[in-house]
Amino acid sequence: MIKNYFKTAWRNIWKSKVFSAINIFGLAVGMAACIVITLFVYYEKSFDNLHTKNIYRLNEVQKFEGMGASQKVALSMFPMGQTLKADFPEVKNFTRIRWQQKFPLNYGLKRVYMPQVFFVDSVFLKMFDFKLLRGDRETALLKPRSVLLTEDAAKRMFGDQDPMGKTITNYGQDTITYSVTGILANVPKNSQLQFDCLFSFSSIYKPWMFTNWGGNWLNTYLELAPGTNIAALEKKFPAYLEKYRGKGGSKSYELFLLSLKDVHANSADIGLDYINYQKFDKHITNLFTVIGIIVLVIACINFINLSTARSSERAKEVGVRKSIGAGRVQLAMQFLGETVLLSLIALIFACILVSLAIPFVNSLSQRDISLPLHDNKMLIGVVFISTILVGVISGIYPALFLSSFQPVKVLKGAFASVGGNKVPLRNILVVGQFTSAVILMIATVLVIKQLKFMQQKDPGFNRDQIVNVPLGLIPQNKYDLFKQELLSNSMIQGVTASQDILGSHLDQTGISFKLGDSPLRQLTSTLLVVDNNYLDLYKIKLSMGKNFSTDTSAVWKQYIINEALAKELLKDHKGKNMESLLGQRFGFDSLGVITGIAKDFNFNSLHYKIETLFLVNGKGFNQMSVKINGGRAKDAVAFIQSTWQKEFPGVPFEYQFLDDHFKEVYSVDNQVSTVVSILAGLIIIISCLGLFGLASYSAEKRVKEIGVRKVLGASVQNTVMLLSGHFVKLVLIANVIAWPIAFYAMSRWLQDFAYRIDISWWVFGTAGFTSLLIAFATVSFQAVKAAVANPVKSLRSE
Known part of the structure; x- marks a missing residue:
């Protein structure tokens, strides 16, 4: 039948x-x-399924004066891991992660830039189940100056040589030599944690870190006992903050936990989330x-x-x-x-x-x-x-x-x-x-x-034909010489430098302000350290005041604030106008002066409102910005590369056009647009087939x-x-x-x-x-x- x-x-x-x-x-x-x-x-649901333990990431809600709205961040403080483990029996273990990008490593005469490395505590491999091919899982990160390499990183560094026991060197402010104690399998693509090397955190311990209850510069992951009531544990955090940060310690911070398997898809509203690879909103x-x-x-x-x-x-x-x-x-x-x-x-x-x-x-x-x-x-x-x-x-x-x-x-x-x-x-x-x-x-x-609209809206600065070059650990005096050599060519219209790239989520820091005889005020704002010609190259307009001085004695003593910060500084001073802020005391421990007020510009993506911001003419830049002749872009980039290789032999040259960086900023939005467009087209085609029939x-x-x-x-x-x-x-x-x-x-x-x-x-x-x-x-x-x-x-x- x-x-x-x-x-x-x-x-x-x-x-x-x-x-x-x-x-x-x-x-x-x-x-x-x-x-x-x-x-x-x-594929999205498979993120971090490799790990079997009950792991949560510690996150903060920051509510600083001067910020405006509070913000969620993925960062935490160095002492939190060990104190949480000591105070709460629910916390079985912890590990901290400090990440660095484009990390230079030397083996003999060979120099390699590792895209991303982690400094982690010795229990990292006890908590996370990344596959270790060679070495001892219990002791590989126990000693200071130990390093584990992934298979690809080992191949790049040593070729066909056996890497175990060999030493590699990082030349930075401190020259540190590390010993290879293990080889890891390459990290799966569906892991939020993507790294090329794992360095023992004890290699960079400093005494000040253990009492630094104000600096948020790393990620903390906690292994919790099975069956832990997360809501009940989070209710204990305000008292914990009061204990270690003093009375009122929970006024500026809240702590909350997010399961490791939820971090990838459930942290769209969490900022400064630097190591969450391919973060994608679950709602999309x-x-x-x-x-x-x-x-x-x-x-x-x-x-x-x-x-x-x-x-x-x-x-x-x-x-x-x-x-x-x-x-x-x-x-x-x-x-x-x-x-x-x-x-x-x-x-x-x-x-x-x-x-x-x-x-x-x-x-x-x-x-x-x-x-x-x-x-x-x-x-x-x-x-x-x-x-x-x-x-x-x-x-x-x-x-x-x-x-x-x-x-x-x-x-x-x-x-x-x-x-x-x-x-x-x-x-x-x-x-x-x-x-x-x-x-x-x-x-x-x-x-x-x-x-x-987002891509064409005037952000308040010029980003056309600007090439960003990562400076890595190149000394400041080398940058100044390199800058002058580039400017000697007519294809280069300007060169400046900064701590970070516009369009990134810039760091925030505490700052002091004193208006006349008023008491000294402590607040928090977004910071951008820049060269003295930064505003000129990016065509950022001043609403009043003057630009940074070229006098080297003015470094770290002159500040330019945006209009959003100016309004925040004046909120308790009725009758004062923005012009009254010029010349007022402002800065870090050694106060400088406000020399200018910049018109508000979108230094983040247009997903966010313009936040308070101050720029300071400082040193120690991470990014160089080169304005080139658009008609000869290819030749200009080739000239920058050849000059770089002449001045810094053996140091890899990398660059990115600022416009391409902003495409990455809006990449998820573009993906959504394309997918919705395709699916809409399919629905129309199928509907028409039905009508045709x-x-x-x-x-x-x-x-x-x-x-x-x-x-x-x-x-x-x-x-x-x-x-x-x-x-x-x-x-x-x-x-x-x-x-x-x-x-x-x-x-x-x-x-x-x-x-x-x-x-x-x-x-x-x-x-x-x-x-x-x-x-x-x-x-x-x-x-x-x-x-x-x-x-x-x-x-x-x-």
Whole structure:
């Protein structure tokens, strides 16, 4: 019997090639979208699954005077690890991580810049389950000046030599030699902690670190006892802060814990999160999941619509089968078998589409997603079972509908065709399809508009044709000489330097301020250490005052504040204006003076409001900014590189255009925009396939009616409107439903941006017009084909 069902199913699929192709292609596209998103979500959920212990990251909420709003940060203080372990039995162990990027290491005459290294406590490998290939897990990081290298780092440093026991040197403020005590497997890509080397923290211990209850410069991870009540533990933290930071110690800080497995996807609102590799907001992942399901549901809707529309063709088959003894259950199982077969065929094509799409997805997301045809049987099983469920869900209504026909009526010809347009469920499903399509069309336009707005909005400084070069540990006097050598070439229009790059989340620090005879005020603000010509190169405008002096005696004594900080400094001094701040005492332990007030500019991304900021002309820069001649950019970069190699032989040269840095700042937003656009396009394509099939069948069933109308004088335009009008009405209804939903959803999404576009009504009008045009064009193709057909042929068989 099953074999007979299979043969019948295959015969019916082959008999109706157009409808079968539409169903298979629509389902394949929907399945492919769902599979790709499932692979992406599976990859995201797999972050840090390597580790088996109950690990939490310690985070802070900082509420300093002068900051404005409080902020969550991933940083913590050096003494917190050992004191938390001593005070709370729930804390079994702890490790601290201090990270450094582009870390220079020497082996003999060979110098290598390691992209990222960690300084960690000796228990790091007891808490985290990173695979150790060589060395002792218990003692590898126990002694000062020990280092573990990953396989790739060892290869870069030593080539084919055995690295165990060899020494490498870091030349910085202090020259430190480290001994290689172990080799680690390369860190998996789905780990938030990405490193090339692990150095023992005890190598850099200083006495001041153990009592530094104000400096936040590392990450602290705690291993908690199984079953620990996190909320109850967090309630003890205010008293803990009072104990170690004195009375009022919890006024400026709050502490909270975040599970290691939640850090990757659940810390979008946490700043200064420097070592959270490929951090991705779980809400965006959930959004992709929802849209992917919508794509698949719309593909299923197509199947339901087309199956019920073709019911009259199967009516006599049902009547004959019932008259010779077939029961309703048997017939329903036959029709369900057909849909499951269609689904399985669609799965084959979906897998082909997925294999073609994955390289693009990996390029877009910078991830390492693969189609696990052999290595993940569970995921393969889930996809296979889901495919069968899709077939069952898609076919259950058509199966019940078709198997309900009464054989007497059908065989007498009393069965009325349900292939027309007046089937309520089919109309509801078409409206649902186009409602989803219109919502995503509106979302796509608004997302792209918001991204363009952020990328094109004047940030308050010039970032065109600026090349950033990391200086690493190059001495200050070397920078000054290098700067002068670069300026000797006409391709170089300016050179300056700073502690960090604009567009990064800049560090904050405590600062002192004294206005006239008022008491000394302590507050916190964002800091940027700069060269004296920094404002000139970036064209940052002063609202009042003067720029930094070129006199070397003024270094660390002159400060320029932004307008946001000026307002904060004046909030308790009514009647004073910004000009009164010029010349006032401001700075660190040895107070300098405020020489100027800069107009507010967006030194962070446009996700954040402009915070308080002060710039100081100091020393010890990490980044050099070179303004080049845009017409000769390639030659200018080559000149910078050759000069670097001449002045700093053996030191790797790296650079990045500032515009490219800002593209990275908005990379997640661009990924969201691209994915939503693609999924919106898929929904439109699948919806149009459904309309095409319905219009084709409607035209086929009304061919004689069209013939009569043409004989009576109906024009092609009349005929097209006859067949198109019903579907156009459904799309209009879809727009009416979609617009308020889209408006609400996009209003909520835009709240995440401190600077955002207004939602223009023309976007909704454009989406509505586009959806109507697409629907009309899809239906009209079949309508025109029917309208221009010779009526004699259609009426001859009557």
